[in-house]
Amino acid sequence: MSKNEETEKSDVKDSTAAFEEALAKTKDKKYVLHLYVAGMGPKSIQAIDNIKRIFDEYLPGKYQLEVIDIYQNPVFAREGQIVAAPTLIKELPPPLRKLIGSMSDTERVLLGMDLISKPNENDEKQQE
Amino acid sequence: MIEEKDRTLKEKSLEKAPTGINGLDDITYGGLPKGRTTLVYGSAGSGKTLMAMEFLVKGAQKYGEPGVFMAFEETAEDLAENFASLGFDLDGMESRDRLLVDHVHIDKSEIEETGEYDLEGLFIRLGLAIDSIGAKRVALDTLEVLFSGFQNEAILRSELRRLFRWLKDRGVTAIVTGERGEASLTRYGLEEYVADCVILLDNRMEEQISTRRLRIIKYRGSKHGTNEYPFLIEEDGISVLPITSLSLEHEVSTERISTGISRLDTMLGGQGYYRGTTVLVSGTAGTGKTSFAAQFCKAACERGERCLYFAFEESPDQITRNMKSIGIKLQPYLDSGLMQIHASRPMAYGLEMHLMGMRKILDTFNPDVIVIDPITNLISAGTEIDVKLMLTRLIDYLKLKNITAICTSLVQRESTEGINAQEISSLMDTWINLRFFESNNERNRGISVVKARGMAHSNQIREYMLTNHGIEIRDVYLGPSGGLLMGSSRDIQEAKETAEIAAQSKNAARRKRELESKLKSLDAQITALNSEFEVQKEELDKLSSEEALRSNALAKDRSEMARIRRADLH
Structure with a gap:
């Protein structure tokens, strides 16, 4: 009986390890980001700077950013269903995410890009 | 200088882009402000998307102005499907740019x-x-959906302002649709200030009947109708009913047409109704309103005119059967296509749907005369004020087309005062009232002409009967007190009068005979007297001749005496 229990325990450990491994792999995957900007105004430049800063910090070397100026290529605005500018779209890895704004709210960017999980609501309440 | 100034002023004055939507161009005096933005807002289901789309479709079809429809709510596929039912081929139009x-x-x-x-x-x-596509028209549907995607209200407000300005800069005529706000007219409370023209659409329920209404809240730089105008969503799009857009300037006809009842023609100045007028036949239940209408139809068809019958109470078969029973045969005219009967239940759809449907049939059938039987049933399909407006509109339309209309009206009370069915009588040119008169345990039908514009009409109440050869107006018999005698009392009076006449003629013959015999006897007397006269005269003659003889003899005697006496002869 006791032997059986031990084997079960080791099974659980194995699955946890597998999950963590898989998670690590996802993090290893390259992020493909498209940033749609309307011209090179202050908002656009700010957005580009912020993205670079955040991703250099959290995913150094593991992201690929393409900046698309919809003034130059208006067709992309239609194809990408762009309404607001700047808009950052995470094409890969799935799921697809859409962020708008100058990316100055770092926490929201990280949340939106699934780089951090949502803060536990219970913790917040305890702090209050 | 002045000329130049005038010209520039004229150039500056607002150009308009016709919408092509039935009636809307009338109340906006030409359409929406060209090159500017119009805000169309209303609650859900009030027809905003349709109005925006119809503006584009009609613009492209009728006025050669391509349009862009930006949909925030529905996908292009959904829109194409939804509008296919209205006959808008969106895909086809897209393929032709x-x-x-x-x-x-x-x-x-x-x-x-x-x-x-x-x-x-x-x-x-x-x-x-x-x-x-070189678009001249743009529609954005709807603002609320666009803005619901964003949280920052400050940005939205400034972007909204920028959007309206941007549209104006582009020189496109735009319709932006929006939801009606809770507190203010619009949700952000600023759209109505930014837009050059604001149209409110409303779908209200009153007494379980929904009526769509449209109102132009503002129109910068242009006059516009200020009323609430009912509108309809029909098979081919929106139809606004501009009550005032038809003026009272239609041409009138002096032609008279028979009512189908010769004695009624006589009551109406001898010639019947004027062509193109509207006739109200009012009466309580069972007075024979439908029969009057049918008789008129028959007369019209006999003249070779086209006749349209809107029935809101009976089915076409029922009407033809019932009318046949009083000798008004309509079936041949129905068969030959000269007459059409359209029957529908008034409660089946709202009043506007009825009137719209009627107008459509009117336009396709093109009749000379129509019957609305009864017009009062339409009233149950709308509220009082609506009915009056709608009927005014319909009647104006009929007059414009010179169509003679008979409207029957069911009334509750047996008097003329109560019959002002929703004040529609003022719209009518001729008003014939049918009513029952109760006396001697009988209900008899009486007809009178309440009014007849433009003709010297009879003021008499006449009795009429539904006979097996149509409606018959009877002779007038007045009772001893001067009242109209009807039914059996009229029959009695009739018989009495015949009897009296017979008695009188008998009497006269008798007197004649009496006098004759008297004359004869006088004659006899004269003869007798004459003979007596002769006798007397003879006597007298005899007397005088005897006297002469006597005196002669006397003289003879005297001379004889003298001769004897040898007297002188003197």
């Missing part, structure tokens, strides 16, 4: 805001769409 539908997908859950942004993407897409 007359229309471009761009669905802007907005999902709040997908969007994370991370700082300052603007809606430049929308502007660029709109610009691209406009440029790609």
Whole structure:
């Protein structure tokens, strides 16, 4: 009986390890980001700077950013269903995410890009 | 100098883009402000999207102005499907570059805001769409959906302002649709100030009947109708009913047409109704309103005129059967296509649907005379004020087309005062009242002409009967007190009068005989007297001759005596 229990325990450990491994792999995957900007105004430049800063910090070397100026290529605005500018779209890895704004709210960017999980609501309440 | 100034003023005055929507161009005096933005707002289901789309479709079809439809709510496929039922071939128009539908997908859950942004993407897409087909018209449907995707109200407000300005700069005539706000007219409370023209659509329920209404709240630089105008969504789009858009300037006819009842023609100045007028036949239940209408139809068909019968109470078969029973045979005319009967239940749809449907049939059938039986049933399909407006509109339309109309009206009370069915009588040119008169345990029908514009009509109440050869107006018999005698009392009076006449003639013959015999006897007397006279005269003659003889003899005697006496002869 006791032997059986031990084997079960080791099974659980194995699955946890597998999950963590898989998670690590996802993090290893390259992020493909498209940033749609309307011209090179202050908002656009700010957005580009912020993205670079955040991703250099959290995913150094593991992201690929393409900046698309919809003034130059208006067709992309239609194809990408762009309404607001700047808009950052995470094409890969799935799921697809859409962020708008100058990316100055770092926490929201990280949340939106699934780089951090949502803060536990219970913790917040305890702090209050 | 002055001329030049005038010209520039004229050039400056507002140009308009006709919408092509039935009636809307009438109340806006030509359409929406060209090159500017019109805000169309209303609650859900009030017809905003339709109005925006129809503006584009009609613009492309009728006025050669391609349009861009930016849909925030529905996808291009959904729109194409929805509008196919109205006969708008969106896909076909898109393939010919007359229309471009761009669905802007907005999902709040997908969007994370991370700082300052603007809606430049929308502007660029709109610009691209406009440029790609050379659009002159733009519709954005609806603002609320677009803005629901974003949280930052300050940005939205400024972007909204920028959107209206941008549309104006592009020189496109635009319709922007919006939801009606809770407190203010619009949700953000600023759209109505930014737009040059604001149209409110409303779908109200009153007494379980829904009526769509449209009102122009503002129109910068132009006059516009200020009323609430009912409108309909029909098979081919929106139809606004501008009550005032028809004026009272239609030409009138002096032609008279028979009512189908010769004695009624006599009552109406001898010649019947004027062509193109509206006749109200009012009466309580069972007075024979339908029969009067049918008789008129028959007369019209006999003249070779086209006749249209709107029945709101009976089915076509029922009408033909019932009318046949009083000798009014309509079936031949129905068969020959000279007459049509359209029957529908008044409660089946709203009043406007009825009137719209009627107008459509009127336009396709093109009748000379119509019957609305009864017009009072339409009243149950709307509220009082609506009915009056709608009927005014319908009657104006009929007059414009010179169609003679007979409207029957069911009334509750047996008097003329109560019969002002929703004040429609003022719209009528001729008003014939039918009523029952109760006396001697009988109900007899009486007809009178309450009014007849433009003709010297009879003021008499006449009795009429529904016979097996149509309606018959009877002779007038007045009772001893001067009242009209009807039914059996009229029959009695009739018989009495005949008897009296017979008695009188008998009497006269008798007196004649009496006098004759008297004369005869006098004659006899004269003869007798004459003979007596002769006798007397003879006597007298005899007497005088005897006297002469006697005196002669006497003289003879005297001379004889003298001769004897030898006396002188003197």
